[in-house]
Every structure is written in structure tokens, then in C-alpha cells.
Amino acid sequence: MSHIVIIGGHGQIALKLAPLLKERGDSVTSLIRNPEHAADVEAAGARPVVVDVEHASTEELTAALSGADAVVWSAGAGGKGGAQRTYAVDRDAAIRSMDAAHAAGVRRYVMVSFNGSRSPLQIPKDHPLYDYAVAKLAADTHLVGTELEWTILGPGTLSDEPAADTVRVTPLGEGVSPDTSRGTVAKVAAAVLDQPATIRRVIPFVDGSTPITEAVADVPEEYSDIA
Ligand SMILES: NC(=O)c1ccc[n+]([C@@H]2O[C@H](COP(=O)([O-])OP(=O)(O)OC[C@H]3O[C@@H](n4cnc5c(N)ncnc54)[C@H](OP(=O)(O)O)[C@@H]3O)[C@@H](O)[C@H]2O)c1
Numbered sequence: 001m002s003h004i005v006i007i008g009g010h011g012q013i014a015l016k017l018a019p020l021l022k023e024r025g026d027s028v029t030s031l032i033r034n035p036e037h038a039a040d041v042e043a044a045g046a047r048p049v050v051v052d053v054e055h056a057s058t059e060e061l062t063a064a065l066s067g068a069d070a071v072v073w074s075a076g077a078g079g080k081g082g083a084q085r086t087y088a089v090d091r092d093a094a095i096r097s098m099d100a101a102h103a104a105g106v107r108r109y110v111m112v113s114f115n116g117s118r119s120p121l122q123i124p125k126d127h128p129l130y131d132y133a134v135a136k137l138a139a140d141t142h143l144v145g146t147e148l149e150w151t152i153l154g155p156g157t158l159s160d161e162p163a164a165d166t167v168r169v170t171p172l173g174e175g176v177s178p179d180t181s182r183g184t185v186a187k188v189a190a191a192v193l194d195q196p197a198t199i200r201r202v203i204p205f206v207d208g209s210t211p212i213t214e215a216v217a218d219v220p221e222e223y224s225d226i227a
Helices: 012-023 035-043 058-065 082-104 130-144 182-193 212-217
Strands: 003-007 027-032 047-050 070-073 108-112 149-155 157-159 166-169 179-181 201-207
Touching (some): 003 012, 012 035, 012 182, 070 082, 070 182, 082 108, 082 130, 108 182, 130 149, 157 182, 166 182, 179 201, 201 212
Parallel strands (some): 003 070, 108 149, 149 201, 157 179
16 A cells, blocks of 8 residues: 555546545545645545645645655646746646655656657647646656656547546657547556556557556656657
8 A cells, every 4th residue: 555645636637546546545645726626636535635836835845745655746737827837837846846755755756747748849839838848848857867766657638538448658640649538547647656667767658459557567768768
């Protein structure tokens, strides 16, 4: 049994991940921004703790992560609040949470990133998701440089299709549909927490037909060369 802290605990992926962890015997604490979301988080099997990660200091985050065995980052500004908030949450708060995990002695850190998080970014400067992509890559690059036992998940375009027990591990490209079910992302996050072979691996993936445990066990090392 592990104690997992999910950052962004009221997110759609997070609310699907918490019950998976609870069902297998882990205990889950979910950090949420809005106290009104506490009941939803409890219903998903997690203990809600109100921490606005955008405004929390590294020391406050360290206290919130203290005692955890693993952290899952699944928060995001979601494009609300413009570029400034995107950088404040998706980059700066994420980086503080990594530093806090290290300070709290939490070794394992799983980042929910996006499929195209590698340099050089394949996204033009005038694209609406450009700042998001820059922010996520900066956070991922910081994580890769830490001593944490990290795994970076790179789903494609998120959908609300039913969760599957299968995926396709691949960067996006010609002939690759970007669709990725949020429920499947939750299953992948639960699987990698249990699979040491995923430590220090970037796992780009979309919906597909390979069983998750098999797909994440043997991810090409070259995908982790993101900087
Ligand atoms: N959308 C896509 O197609 C796509 C593709 C690939 C990867 N991703 C990644 O997938 C992840 C989550 O996806 P999702 O569908 O679960 O998103 P979501 O439902 O928007 O969840 C994000 C959560 O982050 C929380 N959050 C935002 N600011 C916060 C703060 N200051 N303190 C604490 N929590 C905060 C939000 O809380 P509130 O509800 O209170 O605002 C929300 O619950 C993100 O990391 C995103 O980068 C998205």
C-alpha cells in the first residue's frame, strides 16, 4: 500500500485515477484549489486538501507532500487566465512541486504532460497552445534534471471515450490518431506507479491495442531525450 498525492485532484483525469488507486489499496490525498470540490474528491475515494498550487510556496507544497510515497501532477490552467496563468500553473507551480517533492523526501513523481513535449517544439509560435507547450516542456525539462524517480506521461488529445486497458506508445505523427481517453490516461498513471521499469522514462501514447502493462514496460529510451 502506498500513499499517493494527486495535485489537481478535481481534474477529470484525477477523479478517474483516485478510485483506481483506492481500489488496489493505496491511500490518496488530492490537492484541490476550490473547497467546494471536496465532496466530489471524497466520493472518488481521496482525502481532499485545499492547496492552491499557483500561489503556494515551495515550503507550503513541501508540507502538503510530506509523508507521500509518490506524487502525480495532473493539474493545469486549462488555458483559463491567459498565458500568464499558464506559465504560473503549468510551469512554475509544477516546478515548485518537484522541488517540494524532493525536499519532502518523496522519491516518485509522475507528470501528466502532453505528447509533443520535446525540443524543438513542433508547434508554431502563433498557435493557441504555444504557451502551454513551452510551459509544459520547461516543467518536464526541470523534472528530468532532478533526482526524483520520475515518469512523464504524454497523452495525445484528451477525450471522454470509455477507458481502455490498452494503448499505443508512440509520438504523434503521420498516421497516428491523437485521440487519448482520459480514463485510459488514469489507468496508465496507475500502472506506471506500480512499474519501476517506467522510472526515468517519457511515455508518449494514444489510444491503441497493446495492453498497458506490456506497453509501459518497454518504452524506447530515446523518447526520454526531450531537451
Ligand atoms: N486537454 C488536452 O487535450 C490535454 C492533452 C494532453 C495533456 N493534457 C494534460 O492533462 C492534464 C489534466 O487533464 P484534465 O482533463 O484532467 O484537466 P482538468 O479537468 O482541467 O484538470 C485540471 C485540474 O487542475 C486544477 N488546478 C488548476 N489550477 C490549480 C491550482 N492553482 N491549484 C490546484 N489545482 C489547480 C483544476 O482545478 P479547478 O477545477 O479548481 O480549476 C482542475 O481540477 C493536464 O496536466 C494537461 O496539461 C491535456
